Amino acid sequence: MKLECAKEKLRDAIGLAEKITGKNLSLPILNSVLLDASGRNLVIRATNLELGIEIVLPCKVLKTGVAAVPGAVLFNFLSSLAASTVALEVTAGNLVVSSLQHTTIIKGFPPADFPSLPRVVEGKQSFVIPGDYFSTALRAVAYSASTSLVKPEIASVCLYNHGGELAIVATDSFRLAEKVFPPTVKINLTATNLIIPTKNIPELIRVLETNTNEVAVEYNQHQISFQAGEVYLTSRLVDGVYPDYRQIIPTTRTTEVVVLKNDLLEALKLLNIFVDRFGQVTIMVSPADKKLEFTASNDRGENTSRLTATIEGEPITLAMNIKYLLDCFQSINTDSLKLKFNGPNKPVVVQGVGDASFTYLIMPINR
Secondary structure (H helix, E strand, O other), X not given: XXXXXXXXXXXXXXXXXXXXXXXXXXOHHHHEEEEEEEOOEEEEEEEOOOEEEEEEEEOEEEEOEEEEEEHHHHHHHHHHOOOOEEEEEEEOOEEEEEOOOOEEEEOOEOHHHOOOOOXXXXXXXXXXXXXXXXXXXXXXXXXXOOOOOOOOOOOXXXXXXXXXXXXXXXXXXXXXXXXXXXXXXXXXXXXXXXXXXXXXXXXXXXXHOOOOOEEEEEEOOOEEEEEEOOEEEEEEOOOOOOOOHHHHOOOOOOEEEEEEHHHHHHHHHHHOOOOOOOOEEEXXXXXXXOXXXXXXXXXXXXXXXXXXXXXXXXXXXXXXXXXXXXXXHHHOOOOEEEEEEOOOOOOEEEEEOOEEEEEEEEOOEOO
Protein backbone atom coordinates (compact mmCIF):
# COMPACT_ATOMS: atom_id res chain seq x y z
CA MET A 1 0.00 0.00 0.00
CA LYS A 2 1.21 3.46 -0.87
CA LEU A 3 -0.81 6.68 -0.98
CA GLU A 4 -0.87 10.43 -0.37
CA CYS A 5 -3.66 12.18 1.52
CA ALA A 6 -4.67 15.50 3.07
CA LYS A 7 -3.60 15.29 6.70
CA GLU A 8 -6.62 17.01 8.28
CA LYS A 9 -9.17 14.84 6.47
CA LEU A 10 -7.24 11.71 7.37
CA ARG A 11 -6.91 12.80 11.00
CA ASP A 12 -10.65 13.52 11.30
CA ALA A 13 -11.57 10.17 9.75
CA ILE A 14 -9.15 8.25 11.98
CA GLY A 15 -10.51 10.20 14.96
CA LEU A 16 -14.06 9.00 14.21
CA ALA A 17 -12.93 5.42 13.70
CA GLU A 18 -10.60 5.32 16.71
CA LYS A 19 -13.49 6.06 19.11
CA ILE A 20 -15.07 2.78 18.07
CA THR A 21 -12.02 0.54 18.40
CA GLY A 22 -12.41 -2.06 21.14
CA LYS A 23 -10.17 -1.98 24.21
CA ASN A 24 -9.87 -5.76 24.21
CA LEU A 25 -6.80 -7.44 25.73
CA SER A 26 -7.72 -10.89 24.44
CA LEU A 27 -8.31 -9.59 20.89
CA PRO A 28 -5.68 -6.85 20.32
CA ILE A 29 -6.66 -6.57 16.64
CA LEU A 30 -9.79 -4.75 17.84
CA ASN A 31 -7.57 -1.88 19.02
CA SER A 32 -6.63 -1.22 15.42
CA VAL A 33 -8.10 0.55 12.42
CA LEU A 34 -7.99 -1.17 9.05
CA LEU A 35 -6.70 0.91 6.12
CA ASP A 36 -7.68 -0.43 2.71
CA ALA A 37 -6.38 1.51 -0.30
CA SER A 38 -7.79 0.81 -3.76
CA GLY A 39 -8.97 2.78 -6.77
CA ARG A 40 -9.05 6.43 -5.72
CA ASN A 41 -10.07 5.90 -2.09
CA LEU A 42 -8.76 4.91 1.28
CA VAL A 43 -11.39 2.93 3.21
CA ILE A 44 -10.99 3.14 6.99
CA ARG A 45 -12.71 0.54 9.18
CA ALA A 46 -12.99 -0.03 12.92
CA THR A 47 -15.14 -2.25 15.12
CA ASN A 48 -15.56 -3.44 18.70
CA LEU A 49 -17.86 -6.28 17.53
CA GLU A 50 -20.93 -4.38 18.84
CA LEU A 51 -20.47 -1.32 16.66
CA GLY A 52 -18.64 -0.88 13.38
CA ILE A 53 -17.70 2.06 11.17
CA GLU A 54 -16.47 2.43 7.60
CA ILE A 55 -15.28 5.76 6.16
CA VAL A 56 -14.43 6.32 2.51
CA LEU A 57 -11.75 8.98 2.05
CA PRO A 58 -10.70 10.17 -1.45
CA CYS A 59 -6.91 10.19 -1.86
CA LYS A 60 -4.09 9.58 -4.34
CA VAL A 61 -3.52 5.83 -4.34
CA LEU A 62 -0.11 4.92 -5.78
CA LYS A 63 -0.26 1.25 -4.79
CA THR A 64 -3.19 -0.78 -3.50
CA GLY A 65 -2.92 -2.63 -0.22
CA VAL A 66 -4.15 -3.14 3.33
CA ALA A 67 -2.76 -2.30 6.76
CA ALA A 68 -4.01 -2.60 10.34
CA VAL A 69 -2.48 -0.27 12.95
CA PRO A 70 -3.40 0.96 16.45
CA GLY A 71 -6.01 3.66 15.92
CA ALA A 72 -5.04 5.76 18.95
CA VAL A 73 -1.36 5.83 17.95
CA LEU A 74 -2.11 6.94 14.38
CA PHE A 75 -4.64 9.57 15.52
CA ASN A 76 -2.31 11.05 18.16
CA PHE A 77 0.55 11.23 15.65
CA LEU A 78 -1.57 12.95 12.99
CA SER A 79 -2.97 15.38 15.58
CA SER A 80 0.56 16.50 16.50
CA LEU A 81 1.79 16.74 12.92
CA ALA A 82 1.84 20.22 11.34
CA ALA A 83 2.10 19.06 7.72
CA SER A 84 -0.81 19.55 5.30
CA THR A 85 -0.14 16.34 3.33
CA VAL A 86 1.06 12.94 4.48
CA ALA A 87 2.16 9.80 2.70
CA LEU A 88 1.33 6.30 3.93
CA GLU A 89 3.23 3.18 2.90
CA VAL A 90 3.29 -0.39 4.17
CA THR A 91 6.76 -1.85 4.70
CA ALA A 92 7.32 -5.29 6.24
CA GLY A 93 3.83 -5.26 7.75
CA ASN A 94 4.30 -1.87 9.41
CA LEU A 95 2.89 1.53 8.39
CA VAL A 96 5.33 4.26 7.42
CA VAL A 97 3.81 7.73 7.82
CA SER A 98 5.88 10.53 6.34
CA SER A 99 5.78 14.24 5.60
CA LEU A 100 8.47 16.65 4.36
CA GLN A 101 10.03 16.82 7.84
CA HIS A 102 9.07 13.61 9.62
CA THR A 103 9.07 9.87 9.04
CA THR A 104 7.40 7.53 11.53
CA ILE A 105 6.97 3.76 11.61
CA ILE A 106 3.85 2.42 13.35
CA LYS A 107 3.89 -1.30 14.06
CA GLY A 108 1.00 -3.12 12.45
CA PHE A 109 -1.22 -6.14 13.03
CA PRO A 110 -1.91 -8.87 10.45
CA PRO A 111 -4.79 -7.38 8.37
CA ALA A 112 -6.24 -10.88 7.84
CA ASP A 113 -7.09 -10.99 11.58
CA PHE A 114 -9.36 -7.94 11.31
CA PRO A 115 -13.04 -8.97 11.59
CA SER A 116 -15.43 -8.08 8.79
CA LEU A 117 -18.13 -5.47 9.39
CA PRO A 118 -21.64 -6.93 9.51
CA ARG A 119 -23.97 -5.79 6.74
CA VAL A 120 -27.75 -5.56 6.82
CA VAL A 121 -28.74 -8.03 4.10
CA GLU A 122 -31.37 -10.62 5.07
CA GLY A 123 -34.88 -9.25 5.65
CA LYS A 124 -33.67 -5.71 5.04
CA GLN A 125 -36.02 -2.76 5.66
CA SER A 126 -35.11 0.91 5.27
CA PHE A 127 -36.08 4.55 5.73
CA VAL A 128 -34.37 7.95 5.46
CA ILE A 129 -34.20 10.70 8.07
CA PRO A 130 -32.46 14.12 8.47
CA GLY A 131 -29.18 13.37 10.22
CA ASP A 132 -28.98 16.47 12.42
CA TYR A 133 -32.58 16.07 13.63
CA PHE A 134 -32.01 12.41 14.37
CA SER A 135 -28.90 13.16 16.45
CA THR A 136 -30.76 15.89 18.36
CA ALA A 137 -33.57 13.47 19.17
CA LEU A 138 -31.13 10.80 20.35
CA ARG A 139 -29.35 13.33 22.57
CA ALA A 140 -32.72 14.42 24.01
CA VAL A 141 -33.47 10.98 25.49
CA ALA A 142 -30.28 8.89 25.82
CA TYR A 143 -29.44 10.04 29.37
CA SER A 144 -32.64 8.37 30.63
CA ALA A 145 -31.58 4.86 29.65
CA SER A 146 -30.59 2.37 32.32
CA THR A 147 -26.89 1.96 33.04
CA SER A 148 -27.38 -1.60 34.30
CA LEU A 149 -27.11 -4.52 31.88
CA VAL A 150 -29.41 -6.72 33.98
CA LYS A 151 -32.26 -5.72 31.63
CA PRO A 152 -30.62 -5.05 28.25
CA GLU A 153 -33.96 -3.90 26.78
CA ILE A 154 -33.88 -0.74 28.92
CA ALA A 155 -30.09 -0.31 28.80
CA SER A 156 -30.94 0.91 25.32
CA VAL A 157 -32.60 3.60 23.25
CA CYS A 158 -35.72 2.48 21.39
CA LEU A 159 -36.99 3.66 18.01
CA TYR A 160 -40.70 3.14 18.48
CA ASN A 161 -43.42 3.07 15.83
CA HIS A 162 -46.51 4.67 17.33
CA GLY A 163 -49.36 4.70 14.84
CA GLY A 164 -47.09 5.64 11.95
CA GLU A 165 -45.16 8.24 13.96
CA LEU A 166 -41.55 7.63 14.93
CA ALA A 167 -40.71 8.16 18.60
CA ILE A 168 -37.33 7.74 20.29
CA VAL A 169 -37.56 6.71 23.93
CA ALA A 170 -35.31 5.72 26.83
CA THR A 171 -36.08 4.71 30.42
CA ASP A 172 -34.41 3.29 33.51
CA SER A 173 -37.75 2.53 35.25
CA PHE A 174 -37.44 5.65 37.46
CA ARG A 175 -37.73 8.19 34.65
CA LEU A 176 -38.57 8.15 30.96
CA ALA A 177 -37.82 10.49 28.05
CA GLU A 178 -39.64 10.44 24.71
CA LYS A 179 -39.01 12.52 21.59
CA VAL A 180 -41.61 12.27 18.81
CA PHE A 181 -40.69 13.23 15.26
CA PRO A 182 -42.95 15.85 13.63
CA PRO A 183 -45.48 14.72 10.99
CA THR A 184 -43.38 16.53 8.35
CA VAL A 185 -40.69 13.88 8.81
CA LYS A 186 -42.13 10.93 6.91
CA ILE A 187 -40.61 7.65 8.01
CA ASN A 188 -41.55 4.18 6.89
CA LEU A 189 -40.74 2.15 9.99
CA THR A 190 -42.36 -1.25 9.57
CA ALA A 191 -41.01 -2.74 12.81
CA THR A 192 -42.79 -2.02 16.10
CA ASN A 193 -39.51 -1.07 17.72
CA LEU A 194 -35.75 -1.10 17.13
CA ILE A 195 -33.67 -1.33 20.30
CA ILE A 196 -30.13 0.10 20.10
CA PRO A 197 -27.69 -0.43 23.02
CA THR A 198 -27.11 2.85 24.86
CA LYS A 199 -23.33 2.44 24.78
CA ASN A 200 -23.46 2.75 20.98
CA ILE A 201 -25.47 5.99 21.00
CA PRO A 202 -22.61 8.51 21.63
CA GLU A 203 -20.78 7.40 18.50
CA LEU A 204 -23.99 7.41 16.49
CA ILE A 205 -24.64 11.00 17.61
CA ARG A 206 -21.06 11.96 16.76
CA VAL A 207 -21.45 10.68 13.19
CA LEU A 208 -24.94 12.11 12.58
CA GLU A 209 -24.79 15.54 14.24
CA THR A 210 -22.67 17.17 11.51
CA ASN A 211 -24.78 15.71 8.69
CA THR A 212 -27.68 17.95 7.67
CA ASN A 213 -28.57 15.72 4.73
CA GLU A 214 -30.81 12.69 4.86
CA VAL A 215 -29.31 9.58 6.42
CA ALA A 216 -30.21 6.19 4.97
CA VAL A 217 -31.19 3.72 7.69
CA GLU A 218 -31.37 -0.02 7.03
CA TYR A 219 -32.30 -2.68 9.55
CA ASN A 220 -33.33 -6.28 10.06
CA GLN A 221 -34.00 -8.36 13.16
CA HIS A 222 -30.41 -8.25 14.44
CA GLN A 223 -28.64 -5.25 12.91
CA ILE A 224 -29.15 -1.57 12.04
CA SER A 225 -26.95 0.60 9.80
CA PHE A 226 -26.67 4.30 9.01
CA GLN A 227 -25.20 5.70 5.80
CA ALA A 228 -24.31 9.39 6.25
CA GLY A 229 -22.36 10.68 3.26
CA GLU A 230 -19.09 8.75 3.12
CA VAL A 231 -19.57 7.26 6.60
CA TYR A 232 -21.23 3.89 7.20
CA LEU A 233 -22.06 2.94 10.80
CA THR A 234 -23.54 -0.36 11.90
CA SER A 235 -24.80 -1.49 15.31
CA ARG A 236 -26.29 -4.66 16.69
CA LEU A 237 -29.88 -4.52 17.92
CA VAL A 238 -31.01 -5.85 21.29
CA ASP A 239 -33.07 -9.01 20.87
CA GLY A 240 -36.05 -8.37 23.11
CA VAL A 241 -39.33 -6.56 23.56
CA TYR A 242 -39.33 -2.97 24.75
CA PRO A 243 -41.79 -2.17 27.57
CA ASP A 244 -45.15 -0.78 26.44
CA TYR A 245 -44.30 2.59 27.94
CA ARG A 246 -47.25 4.42 26.41
CA GLN A 247 -49.62 2.96 28.97
CA ILE A 248 -47.83 4.73 31.84
CA ILE A 249 -47.90 8.22 30.29
CA PRO A 250 -50.77 10.03 32.07
CA THR A 251 -53.47 11.45 29.82
CA THR A 252 -54.97 13.63 32.58
CA ARG A 253 -53.60 15.73 35.45
CA THR A 254 -54.88 16.99 38.79
CA THR A 255 -52.38 19.87 39.02
CA GLU A 256 -50.50 21.79 36.33
CA VAL A 257 -47.71 24.29 36.91
CA VAL A 258 -46.20 26.63 34.29
CA VAL A 259 -42.89 28.23 35.29
CA LEU A 260 -40.00 30.01 33.55
CA LYS A 261 -37.30 27.48 32.72
CA ASN A 262 -34.35 29.67 33.76
CA ASP A 263 -35.96 30.53 37.11
CA LEU A 264 -36.48 26.86 37.86
CA LEU A 265 -32.99 25.94 36.72
CA GLU A 266 -31.42 28.57 38.99
CA ALA A 267 -33.45 27.31 41.96
CA LEU A 268 -32.48 23.69 41.32
CA LYS A 269 -28.78 24.53 41.11
CA LEU A 270 -28.98 26.20 44.54
CA LEU A 271 -30.95 23.28 45.96
CA ASN A 272 -28.43 20.82 44.57
CA ILE A 273 -25.85 22.07 47.09
CA PHE A 274 -28.04 20.93 49.98
CA VAL A 275 -29.64 17.67 48.79
CA ASP A 276 -29.08 14.50 50.80
CA ARG A 277 -27.32 11.38 49.53
CA PHE A 278 -30.54 10.31 47.76
CA GLY A 279 -30.70 13.62 45.84
CA GLN A 280 -34.08 14.30 47.42
CA VAL A 281 -35.85 17.63 46.99
CA THR A 282 -39.36 18.31 48.32
CA ILE A 283 -41.81 20.11 46.02
CA MET A 284 -44.87 21.90 47.35
CA VAL A 285 -47.44 23.35 44.94
CA SER A 286 -49.79 25.96 46.38
CA PRO A 287 -52.48 27.07 43.87
CA ALA A 288 -53.98 29.57 46.32
CA ASP A 289 -50.68 31.48 46.62
CA LYS A 290 -49.55 30.82 43.04
CA LYS A 291 -46.30 29.55 44.53
CA LEU A 292 -44.02 26.65 43.67
CA GLU A 293 -41.74 25.84 46.61
CA PHE A 294 -38.68 23.58 46.72
CA THR A 295 -36.83 22.48 49.85
CA ALA A 296 -33.63 20.47 50.32
CA SER A 297 -31.52 19.77 53.42
CA ASN A 298 -28.43 17.80 54.42
CA ASP A 299 -25.74 17.91 57.11
CA ARG A 300 -24.29 21.10 55.54
CA GLY A 301 -27.51 23.10 55.75
CA GLU A 302 -30.76 23.61 53.91
CA ASN A 303 -32.30 25.72 51.18
CA THR A 304 -35.83 26.78 50.28
CA SER A 305 -36.62 28.36 46.91
CA ARG A 306 -39.99 29.91 46.06
CA LEU A 307 -41.00 30.60 42.48
CA THR A 308 -43.96 32.47 41.09
CA ALA A 309 -45.87 30.25 38.69
CA THR A 310 -49.15 29.80 36.90
CA ILE A 311 -50.93 26.98 38.73
CA GLU A 312 -54.17 25.14 38.03
CA GLY A 313 -55.70 22.35 40.09
CA GLU A 314 -55.13 20.91 43.52
CA PRO A 315 -52.33 21.56 46.06
CA ILE A 316 -49.74 18.78 46.22
CA THR A 317 -46.51 17.93 48.05
CA LEU A 318 -44.06 15.24 46.95
CA ALA A 319 -40.34 14.38 46.87
CA MET A 320 -38.25 13.94 43.75
CA ASN A 321 -34.68 13.11 42.71
CA ILE A 322 -33.15 16.46 41.74
CA LYS A 323 -30.73 14.93 39.22
CA TYR A 324 -33.60 13.44 37.26
CA LEU A 325 -35.27 16.84 37.05
CA LEU A 326 -32.08 18.67 36.10
CA ASP A 327 -31.25 16.19 33.33
CA CYS A 328 -34.25 17.09 31.18
CA PHE A 329 -33.36 20.77 30.80
CA GLN A 330 -30.97 19.93 27.96
CA SER A 331 -33.94 18.57 26.00
CA ILE A 332 -36.31 21.52 26.44
CA ASN A 333 -35.75 24.53 24.18
CA THR A 334 -38.75 26.66 25.20
CA ASP A 335 -38.58 29.59 27.66
CA SER A 336 -41.22 28.05 29.94
CA LEU A 337 -42.01 24.51 30.97
CA LYS A 338 -44.97 22.82 32.57
CA LEU A 339 -45.10 20.23 35.32
CA LYS A 340 -48.14 17.97 35.45
CA PHE A 341 -49.01 16.16 38.70
CA ASN A 342 -51.47 13.34 39.26
CA GLY A 343 -51.05 12.72 42.97
CA PRO A 344 -48.14 12.16 45.38
CA ASN A 345 -47.28 8.65 44.14
CA LYS A 346 -47.88 9.14 40.42
CA PRO A 347 -45.28 10.11 37.80
CA VAL A 348 -44.68 13.81 37.16
CA VAL A 349 -44.79 14.87 33.51
CA VAL A 350 -42.46 17.63 32.27
CA GLN A 351 -42.86 19.32 28.87
CA GLY A 352 -41.88 22.55 27.20
CA VAL A 353 -44.76 25.00 26.84
CA GLY A 354 -45.89 24.88 23.22
CA ASP A 355 -43.75 21.86 22.37
CA ALA A 356 -45.44 18.49 22.79
CA SER A 357 -42.71 16.63 20.87
CA PHE A 358 -40.72 15.97 24.06
CA THR A 359 -42.24 14.28 27.12
CA TYR A 360 -40.38 13.46 30.32
CA LEU A 361 -41.69 11.36 33.21
CA ILE A 362 -40.18 11.22 36.70
CA MET A 363 -41.31 8.87 39.43
CA PRO A 364 -41.51 10.58 42.84
CA ILE A 365 -39.54 9.30 45.82
CA ASN A 366 -41.70 7.35 48.24
CA ARG A 367 -41.08 8.74 51.70
